[in-house]
Amino acid sequence: MKYDKNFYEIKDNSKIFKKIVSELDQIGYYKLPFLDISKIKNYSKDINKKNIVILGTGGSSLGAKSVYEFLVPANYLLKNMIFIETIDPLKVNFCLNRIDLQDSQFVIISKSGTTTEVITLLKYINTLIDINNSNSTVITEKESKLDKFAKKNSIRTFYIDKNVGGRFSVFSAAGLVPLSMCGVDIQKLLEGCKFLNEEFFQKNEIYDQIFSKARFLVENKTRFSVNVVFSYYSALEAFNKWYVQLWAESLGKININGTRQALTPVSLIGPVDQHSFLQLIIDGVRDKTVTFIKIENFEKYIKVPPKDKKFDIFEMDYLNDKSMNFLINAQADSTIETILSERDIPVDVITLSGVNEFSIGKLMYMYQIIVSCIGAFLQINTYNQPGVERGKEIFKNKLTSIDE
Amino acid sequence: MKYDKNFYEIKDNSKIFKKIVSELDQIGYYKLPFLDISKIKNYSKDINKKNIVILGTGGSSLGAKSVYEFLVPANYLLKNMIFIETIDPLKVNFCLNRIDLQDSQFVIISKSGTTTEVITLLKYINTLIDINNSNSTVITEKESKLDKFAKKNSIRTFYIDKNVGGRFSVFSAAGLVPLSMCGVDIQKLLEGCKFLNEEFFQKNEIYDQIFSKARFLVENKTRFSVNVVFSYYSALEAFNKWYVQLWAESLGKININGTRQALTPVSLIGPVDQHSFLQLIIDGVRDKTVTFIKIENFEKYIKVPPKDKKFDIFEMDYLNDKSMNFLINAQADSTIETILSERDIPVDVITLSGVNEFSIGKLMYMYQIIVSCIGAFLQINTYNQPGVERGKEIFKNKLTSIDE
Numbered sequence: 001m002k003y004d005k006n007f008y009e010i011k012d013n014s015k016i017f018k019k020i021v022s023e024l025d026q027i028g029y030y031k032l033p034f035l036d037i038s039k040i041k042n043y044s045k046d047i048n049k050k051n052i053v054i055l056g057t058g059g060s061s062l063g064a065k066s067v068y069e070f071l072v073p074a075n076y077l078l079k080n081m082i083f084i085e086t087i088d089p090l091k092v093n094f095c096l097n098r099i100d101l102q103d104s105q106f107v108i109i110s111k112s113g114t115t116t117e118v119i120t121l122l123k124y125i126n127t128l129i130d131i132n133n134s135n136s137t138v139i140t141e142k143e144s145k146l147d148k149f150a151k152k153n154s155i156r157t158f159y160i161d162k163n164v165g166g167r168f169s170v171f172s173a174a175g176l177v178p179l180s181m182c183g184v185d186i187q188k189l190l191e192g193c194k195f196l197n198e199e200f201f202q203k204n205e206i207y208d209q210i211f212s213k214a215r216f217l218v219e220n221k222t223r224f225s226v227n228v229v230f231s232y233y234s235a236l237e238a239f240n241k242w243y244v245q246l247w248a249e250s251l252g253k254i255n256i257n258g259t260r261q262a263l264t265p266v267s268l269i270g271p272v273d274q275h276s277f278l279q280l281i282i283d284g285v286r287d288k289t290v291t292f293i294k295i296e297n298f299e300k301y302i303k304v305p306p307k308d309k310k311f312d313i314f315e316m317d318y319l320n321d322k323s324m325n326f327l328i329n330a331q332a333d334s335t336i337e338t339i340l341s342e343r344d345i346p347v348d349v350i351t352l353s354g355v356n357e358f359s360i361g362k363l364m365y366m367y368q369i370i371v372s373c374i375g376a377f378l379q380i381n382t383y384n385q386p387g388v389e390r391g392k393e394i395f396k397n398k399l400t401s402i403d404e
Numbered sequence: 405m406k407y408d409k410n411f412y413e414i415k416d417n418s419k420i421f422k423k424i425v426s427e428l429d430q431i432g433y434y435k436l437p438f439l440d441i442s443k444i445k446n447y448s449k450d451i452n453k454k455n456i457v458i459l460g461t462g463g464s465s466l467g468a469k470s471v472y473e474f475l476v477p478a479n480y481l482l483k484n485m486i487f488i489e490t491i492d493p494l495k496v497n498f499c500l501n502r503i504d505l506q507d508s509q510f511v512i513i514s515k516s517g518t519t520t521e522v523i524t525l526l527k528y529i530n531t532l533i534d535i536n537n538s539n540s541t542v543i544t545e546k547e548s549k550l551d552k553f554a555k556k557n558s559i560r561t562f563y564i565d566k567n568v569g570g571r572f573s574v575f576s577a578a579g580l581v582p583l584s585m586c587g588v589d590i591q592k593l594l595e596g597c598k599f600l601n602e603e604f605f606q607k608n609e610i611y612d613q614i615f616s617k618a619r620f621l622v623e624n625k626t627r628f629s630v631n632v633v634f635s636y637y638s639a640l641e642a643f644n645k646w647y648v649q650l651w652a653e654s655l656g657k658i659n660i661n662g663t664r665q666a667l668t669p670v671s672l673i674g675p676v677d678q679h680s681f682l683q684l685i686i687d688g689v690r691d692k693t694v695t696f697i698k699i700e701n702f703e704k705y706i707k708v709p710p711k712d713k714k715f716d717i718f719e720m721d722y723l724n725d726k727s728m729n730f731l732i733n734a735q736a737d738s739t740i741e742t743i744l745s746e747r748d749i750p751v752d753v754i755t756l757s758g759v760n761e762f763s764i765g766k767l768m769y770m771y772q773i774i775v776s777c778i779g780a781f782l783q784i785n786t787y788n789q790p791g792v793e794r795g796k797e798i799f800k801n802k803l804t805s806i807d808e
Contacts, residue, residue: 058679073494085676086638087735088699089706089728090477090759117675119720120708120731127709145718152717166679225691226630226668234490245680252684262688264630265681266670271521272489274792275462275570276649277669280656282791284666287629295492302493304524305531313553316523318803324493326808327524331491334799341794355494387686388678390745395738399722404730 013211016376020369021201027383028164029368032171033193033361037186040173043156044180049105049135050079052181055121056109056174057085058245059166060139063175066239067189067360068182073235074299074355079182087117092124101129106136107178111160111169113144116395131155137181139173165383167246168368171361185357192361200369210366213348214373217263217289221378224289224346227263228281231293232270232332239360240267243367250371252387253380261378271331278335282342289346290339293363294332297354298325417615420780424773425605431787432568433772436575437597437765441590444577447560448584453509453539454483456585459525460513460578461489463570464543466646467579471593471764472586473642478703478759483586491524505533510540511582515564515573517548520799535559541585543577569787571650572772575765589761596765604773614770617752618777621667621693625782628693628750631667632685635697636674636736643764644671647771654775656791657784665782675735682739686746693750694743697767698736701758702729 024030054061061083068081082104084095106125110118125131131153138150138157150157158173169175171193180186199206217227229243247265255261266288268277281288302324307317319327339345352359375382428434458465465487472485486508488499510529514522529535535557542554542561554561562577573579575597584590603610621631633647651669659665670692672681685692706728711721723731743749756763779786 057676062680073498086673086732087675087728088637088639088732089702089704091638092706092728093704094477114718114720116720116723116731116735119715119718120723120728123708123712123715123723124706124728126712126714149715149717153714225689233492234495235492241680248681248684248688249679252686252688254687260687260689262684262691264668264670264684264688264691266668269490271491272461274795275653276466276645277652278795279789279791280652280666280668282656283658283664284652284656284668285629285664287666287668298493300493300497302496302528304527308527308530310530310557311523311527311553313556314518314523314549316518316520318800319520319524319527322803322808324491324496324524324528327520327803328490328492330802330806331520331799334795334802337798338795385683387683390686391678391682391738391742394741395735396722398734398738399726399731402734404726 011377013215016211016373019376020372026163027168027372028161029168029171030197032164033190033197033365037176037190040158040176040180040186044177047105047181049103051099051104052079052081052178053099053104053106054081054083054109054178055106055118055125056083057115057117059169060109060111060115060118060174061085062167062238062242062245063170063364064178066170066242066364067175067179067184067357069238070235070355070360071184071357075183078184081178081182084121085117087120092121096125096128101125104135105181106131107139107181108136108146109139109174109178110144110146111141111166111174113140113146116392137177139177167242167249168383170242170364188357189361192358192363193365195358196362196365196369206366210370210373214370214377216346218374218377220346221261221263224287225262225264226266226288228266228268228277228288228290229293230268230270230273230290230335232328233293233295233298233355234269234272235355236293237267237269239364240269242364243267246367246371249385250375250382251378251380253378253382255378255380257379261380263374270335271328274331274335281339281345286344292332292336292347292349294329294349294351295355296329296351299354301325415781417619420615420777423780424776430567431572431776432565433572433575434601436568437594437601437769441580441594444562444580444584444590448581451509451585453507455503455508456483456485456582457503457508457510458485458487458513458582459510459522459529460487461519461521462649463573464513464515464519464522464578465489466571466642466649467574467768468582470574470643470646470768471579471583471588471761474639474759474764475588475761477639479587481587485582485586488525489521491521496525496528500529500532508539509585510535511543511585512540512550513543513578513582514548514550515545515570515578517544517550520796541581543581571653572787574646574768592761593765596762596767597769599762600766600769600773610770614774614777618774618781620750622778622781624750625665625667628691629666629668630670630692632670632672632681632692632694633697634672634674634677634694634739636732637697637699637702637759638673638676639759640697641671641673643768644673646768647671650771650775653789654779654786655782655784657782657786659782659784661783665784667778674739675732678735678739685743685749690748696736696740696751696753698733698753698755699759700733700755703758705729
């Protein structure tokens with residue numbers, strides 16, 4: 001008897017860890033934090049335009065957007081970063097009308113070099129202002145058509161390695177160049193990644209945490225098929241979207257045994273979504289895990305004022321003299337307590353120490369590693385996206401065969 | 405033998421329709437489009453501040469935000485509407501620092517009159533600028549503490565009826581007052597609702613469409629437990645969030661037989677999320693339905709320029725001379741075709757004729773009616789939110805018992 005497939009192979013953590021270690025050279029994102037960034041820093045410090053305009057979509061915008069939006073409420077020194085990620089005429093027009101194009105640096109990001117949205121925007125914006133080496137930067141794969149375009153027009157180019165996927169590219173040039181232009185301390189950002197990398201590969205505490213979580217999610221993937229990230233800081237919204245992309249596009253796959261695998265990501269922001277999705281978590285079908293993300297210290301002290309007769313009527317004196325930092329975390333803790341008391345909703349909590357480069361670097365790098373581990377458990381290819389290629393073909397055929 | 409519960413009662417559409425008709429007087433949202441709005445229009449036309457600042461969260465902000473953000477890229481006459489929905493100190497500070505408080509009208513919206521976030525913000529903002537009848541408007545339930553506060557301070561108040569739930573309140577004063585202040589034609593908005601209302605209650609085409617959809621979703625709720633809305637216009641993002649609230653908070657319930665019911669909403673924006681969640685829909689577990697929303701005519705003509713040697717290198721001449729209106733809809737159609745070819749992913753498409761008040765009014769009113777029908781099929785109370793009340797208690801206890 002020959003038994004070709006092993007559906008039921010029980011994988012222990014060390015086998016998965018070995019697989020991860022064995023792919024360290026093929027999968028590019030692991031080593032990104034250790035690369036030399038001096039060229040990026042030197043180049044970006046000389047960009048003195050007021051606006052950094054990103055033409056990019058998906059993995060080419062979400063990473064930088066996550067870091068930028070996370071930091072911007074905490075740091076007024078940053079330049080404006082504007083993301084043009086879509087091609088609906090109203091939004092494109094609306095965005096471009098609001099910025100001084102002469103005072104803008106255009107960062108054109110496309111790994112493949114032929115992303116429809118990016119090339120459409122590039123061609124259109126070139127009718128408004130000449131795109132050239134004085135106002136543009138290109139980030140792409142070596143030898144792509146966008147790379148050739150940049151060379152022909154002497155536009156400075158930074159490369160994304162072939163083995164770094166779009167959704168794993170935030171710590172490559174795709175994220176670092178625009179972030180550095182905006183004044184983000186990319187050194188500190190990468191220190192957060194390095195810290196996580198070392199903790200994991202030296203099998204410290206974080207190693208066990210990541211494996212417990214990955215293993216739990218995989219073993220319960222049918223019962224708890226939806227994974228909610230509930231972030232109690234509204235500027236984590238772009239991070240949440242990045243998480244959705246990373247999770248959905250990496251883990252929605254047909255595995256080596258030909259069976260469909262999936263963990264469905266959902267993004268929530270607290271306390272806003274206490275008034276929305278929370279009811280479904282608590283009283284609905286129990287098919288969801290919930291990961292809370294909290295900020296321990298916002299380092300910005302806003303207090304509700306002391307007792308004031310003007311507001312006596314509300315009988316809400318318990319709010320008086322409390323800081324908003326305390327209040328939002330008390331809201332998070334109350335929601336956590338409510339959910340935990342329900343017993344069959346798995347919950348975990350990630351607390352970031354503050355709103356800074358190190359924190360967000362660590363968080364995003366950790367999510368990438370978790371996804372790699374889950375993917376290995378699921379026996380899928382975590383790094384491709386075969387399902388979306390057919391749509392691109394259909395689109396191209398539609399355009400070459402149909403006149404408007 | 406006594407048989408108390410009828411788990412398996414087969415409900416035909418006419419029974420559900422009768423139930424809907426029977427609740428027309430108890431459930432307030434149905435009649436909102438038919439109420440007199442002259443007071444709102446008269447009041448709002450005299451508000452000449454530059455910024456309309458909404459202090460509200462959940463149902464008190466999402467409705468107005470959906471309409472405002474949908475329209476704003478199409479209409480430059482609108483005033484600024486700023487939503488402060490959260491209490492993290494960085495975001496609050498960031499928002500307030502960017503606006504001229506002297507040139508702002510504060511619209512304080514809380515149905516209960518004691519929403520933590522709103523009262524916290526109100527107390528804090530009052531330390532920056534005196535909140536009084538010259539710069540504020542209140543929207544709440546009659547006799548709430550916020551109503552009493554407004555009366556004491558002679559602040560103009562508009563009411564939300566007791567039988568209009570927060571997530572069904574967009575066409576009440578909660579939505580109409582701030583929208584009208586911003587220059588939105590609320591008459592046209594309500595005409596969209598009326599049109600839908602009449603079509604449905606006169607059992608025209610839309611009646612069958614709504615019932616087929618509601619019935620399908622309920623009958624397949626276990627197989628297809630996740631309902632994706634995939635909107636191909638980025639300014640529908642706030643609408644998508646409103647949809648998530650409406651769906652999750654209305655349909656995540658324990659029903660009359662004591663069983664947990666749920667349909668899980670997911671919000672996507674195209675083409676951006678073609679680079680994200682789409683892979684999961686196509687190759688992942690088949691537990692999702694997908695509703696596409698398209699804009700037929702953006703009424704803003706932006707064209708990709710004709711052939712230009714500068715861009716020959718891309719070999720993407722098929723983009724030349726196409727309008728962005730055409731391109732984004734071709735992207736939507738390609739995605740629809742890709743998903744349809746997979747056979748076991750249920751898809752439907754809603755096409756809005758344009759970006760205007762009538763379209764969005766119709767769309768939102770339709771979603772409210774669909775939710776009412778689904779709720780009736782599921783034998784739940786669509787209009788309450790018992791699951792989230794406990795968290796509020798825990799929060800209050802935490803604050804009264806713990807010092808910061």
